[in-house]
Amino acid sequence: MVNRQITADRETTLPLDDLTALRDHLLEQRLFREAQLQQLAGATAPGAHLDRQAASHREVHVKLADAARMVLADVEAALKRMDQGTYGVCHLCRKPIDHARLAIVPQARYCARCQHVREDGL
Numbered sequence: 001m002v003n004r005q006i007t008a009d010r011e012t013t014l015p016l017d018d019l020t021a022l023r024d025h026l027l028e029q030r031l032f033r034e035a036q037l038q039q040l041a042g043a044t045a046p047g048a049h050l051d052r053q054a055a056s057h058r059e060v061h062v063k064l065a066d067a068a069r070m071v072l073a074d075v076e077a078a079l080k081r082m083d084q085g086t087y088g089v090c091h092l093c094r095k096p097i098d099h100a101r102l103a104i105v106p107q108a109r110y111c112a113r114c115q116h117v118r119e120d121g122l
Contacts, residue, residue, distance in 0.1 A: 014088050014099070022087075023082055026082075026106050030076070037069065088102060093111060093114050
């Protein structure tokens with residue numbers, strides 16, 4: 001069975017099994033990031049006295065939490081695109097994102113070519 005999605009003037013197809021596996025992966029990622037944020041929140045609770053090493057650890061935890069929140073937002077956005085039927089379509093060129101890329105980065109918003117262009121600032 002194939003899930004057909006109409007987006008703008010393009011139709012993309014993702015086999016239903018692939019879409020289900022990708023959704024499962026995203027849901028696992030969401031649980032992991034939520035647990036990670038809870039753990040980091042406990043580790044970064046402000047203390048009465050912070051020595052230099054403790055302050056350094058706190059800074060690392062804050063940066064890790066920021067990164068986890070960013071990934072969690074990307075995961076939530078990907079799940080929303082799935083619900084809307086626009087998942088798997090590049091936000092720039094509107095072409096389908098390669099299945100192999102989605103298997104590695106299921107929250108990907110861009111195809112590999114457009115991601116490379118964005119990172120290079122071209």
